[in-house]
Amino acid sequence: MNRTVHEVRRYEDVRAALADPNLVPEPPAAAEGPAGASMTWLRASVPRFSSGATHARRRALVETELARLDVSQLEEAAAHWPDAATRDAAPHVVRTLAEALGYPEPETVAEAVTAIAAVYFGGEDPAADAAVAHLVDLLSPSGQPHDPSEVAAARICLLVQASDATATLVRQADATPAPASAGARPVERLLHETLRDDPPVRVLRRVAARDTRVAGRDIAAGDLVLLDATAAAPAVATPAPASADARPVERLLHETLRDDPPVRALRRVAARDTRVAGTDIAAGDLVLLDATAAAPTDADAPLTFGAPPRVCPGRDHAMALAAGALAHRRPSLTPFAHLHRKGVPLLLLPNAWDCASAAALAAEGFEAVGTTSLGVAAAAGLPDGAGVTADATLALARRLGRTSLLFTVDMEGGFSDDPEEVADLARQLSAAGAAGINLEDGRADGGLTPVHQHAAKIAAVKAAVPELFVNARTDTYWLGRGHEGTDERLAAYQQAGADGLFVPGLAEPDRIRDIASRFELPLNILYSPTGPTLDELAALGVRRVSLGSLLYRRALGEAVATARAVREGRRPTGDTLSYGDVQSL
Known part of the structure; x- marks a missing residue:
């Protein structure tokens, strides 16, 4: 025929x-x-x-x-x-x-x-x-x-x-060669591992100037104390080395x-x-x-x-x-990245603004915490989203990195329009102990960073620190633009190498389901008290829910309400940690 x-x-x-x-x-x-x-x-x-x-x-x-x-x-x-x-x-x-x-x-x-x-x-x-x-x-x-x-x-x-x-x-995916740049460890990580595993000074000698006590032992004045510089540090959530x-x-x-x-x-x-x-x-x-x-x-x-x-x-x-x-062929997942996998319960990520708030949340059983850029900025007397809190952000990361907390850092738009400068800060945050970062395309003037420029920042960070979880944030909904340009931006950020996608301000269930199904990367949504519940978000395909600045704003509100109650002769209500509880964090 x-x-x-x-x-x-x-x-x-x-x-x-x-x-x-x-x-x-x-x-x-x-x-x-x-x-x-x-x-x-x-x-x-x-x-x-x-x-x-x-x-x-x-x-x-x-x-x-x-x-x-x-x-x-x-x-x-x-x-x-x-x-x-x-x-x-x-x-x-x-x-x-x-x-x-x-x-x-x-x-x-x-x-x-x-x-x-x-x-x-x-x-x-x-x-x-x-x-x-x-x-x-x-x-x-x-x-x-x-x-x-x-x-x-x-x-x-x-x-x-x-x-x-x-x-x-x-078979065809397995035959695909790895990108030529994959697998390089950042210099900071290489130095960290060398200092940990094979330090140039292996023993530190100290003499007691006066009587003291160390590790349950009495040390008399004049005694010699030999300190092992190779002693294994307590287990902390360090980034996994990049795979092939x-x-x-x-x-x-x-x-x-x-x-x-x-x-x-x-x-x-x-x-x-x-x-x-x-x-x-x-x-x-x-x-x-x-x-x-x-x-x-x-x-x-x-x-x-x-x-x-x-x-x-x-x-x-x-x-x-x-x-x-x-x-x-899968890169060894960091503990933080694993929390975003399908088959793992929805990750609820509370956001802290200092060491005490982060430690209190960890003590409550939260597996990981984020930082809130509003809380970090406000605590320093600076505006949020203006690109002026890089030092305060890095300082908090270094303090958190001295603990065993698993944490990710909100670094606004990277505090620079230069992708290499953004990547350099990401290296420092990773070296400090951060497991991930948020990188947003919203600008202080209320506009959006050009798609190609923000994608270049993401690509630069992943090239510099492959193991760092990059949560690429688009502010299309946050700035009231809604659907306009959202998918195109998320697609570009996914292509640039992001590990997760964050769309704050998005609360419409059908649209959430659509984005979660269209992209293979885990979707992060900002919690809204008037939006879908955690169970509903999980059913829509969301893998991570952030609390953003909610806890910081609630804490300020409770502090003012408590002071007002005392001034007005009323007893404060609600949960209050004891002095000892805070000291033990």
């Missing part, structure tokens, strides 16, 4: 074609082989990106299977390779998925799926037919209202996609799907006349969709997993399997 072939290459046009119900996958050849025991039967029975009642029923079977999986546990399971030397991705991801779904004989399942995957998209092989028959027998459920063989076909489809597309994604590839695995996968996807072309047939990208498509025409089409922004999803309203239901599961299988 003669038919016209149309090629669609623009991203927006490919998305539109994927959403067109008139374009369906090429129908498989007539099912001439025996039911439940041949490749032709399998191709005709699996769920497809299509429409109609049969499609809806088969897709529901797949969604039911996927609903039984915990994505974070799936990623963790995929990280454990039985044979690290071989690292054959296809059987590994199939075996991992089969085990997670509770299928019997995962090893046998993986072997059978390998045979099926070799001819799944075309060709014949008696061994594959035999593998189909074996898996249908093994994976057909009992006691269900659905056709057991159709359920088995849906299960085989899931496993074949893992063997083919997911495993290819793993400082990119998060999620970033690596996103770039692989964008630049070298496992599926480069999607084939669709027009079930009826339609129109795509200004071109008339006749019923029966073949349409080739370019899955490598460049997206308008880095935030737009690669096309490998389809596009709304027909998105692959296994996208998150495939990405979890791939991320787990690539765990050996």
Whole structure:
């Protein structure tokens, strides 16, 4: 049969074609082989990106299977390779998925799926037919209202996609070379480690000028005391050394799907006349969709997993399997970065303004604290957001760094428009013990730093201090601009190497969900007493919630209210730490 072939290459046009119900996958050849025991039967029975009642029923079977999986546990399971030397991705991801779904004989399942995957998209092989028959027998459920063989076909489809597309994604991402600049330790960190592990002076000699007591021992005047300069310091949250590839695995996968996807072309047939990208498509025409089409922004999803309203239901599961299988490429996560991972409870980050407030919050069980630029500035008698508190910010970081606290620093816009100067301050903050920074694009004049300039600051910081968690903040909502330019800025900051994205002022649930789903980096939201609750934010995909200056402002308010109550002859109410409690912080 003669038919016209149309090629669609623009991203927006490919998305539109994927959403067109008139374009369906090429129908498989007539099912001439025996039911439940041949490749032709399998191709005709699996769920497809299509429409109609049969499609809806088969897709529901797949969604039911996927609903039984915990994505974070799936990623963790995929990280454990039985044979690290071989690292054959296809059987590994199939075996991992089969085990997670509770299928019997995962090893046998993986072997059978390998045979099926070799001819799944075309060709014949008696061994594959035999593998189909074996898996249908093994994976057909009992006691269900659905056709057991159709359920088995849906299960085989899931496993074949893992063997083919997911495993290819793993192989191609793993073959991607690390950026040339990755892996360098900042000089300050190198010096810190040398002084800690191999100091130039290993023993300090001291003489008691008068009687004293050290470490429970009485020291008489004139006694010689030898001090071990190599003594191990108490455990503190120091940044992990940069790995061979400082990119998060999620970033690596996103770039692989964008630049070298496992599926480069999607084939669709027009079930009826339609129109795509200004071109008339006749019923029966073949349409080739370019899955490598460049997206308008880095935030737009690669096309490998389809596009709304027909998105692959296994996208998150495939990405979890791939991320787990690539765990050996993941930089060693710092304790602070780990708190932002999916599968970890939502990070509520309270913000301190001095050592006492930070220590009090840590004593209450908060795993990490941030600093508040308003609190630091106000305590020093300086305005916030004016770029005049660099010294006070660094001084507080150095005081906090002498403790075991895990903390991140609000450094406003970096206190400079020069990316190298911002990176130099970031080095000093990291050397002081900071696990992360906030870097905002809002300016003192109420405007926004140009996107390219703020992205350059982020890139400079990550090049200088790869292990420092950079929370890239955009003030589009904070300054009342709303949606305008937000996605473009976040996409640029993600591309520049940020570790997290912060959108203070954003409180609209649908918009929060949209941003959290569009970007692979963890989303940080500023808590609002009138906004969504913590549970609601977590359900929307938020990974971190900051309290900002709320605690500092509340503390000032309580201090004034307490003084007013005493002046008016009333007893102060509320919790008050004792003198001893504060001394012990």
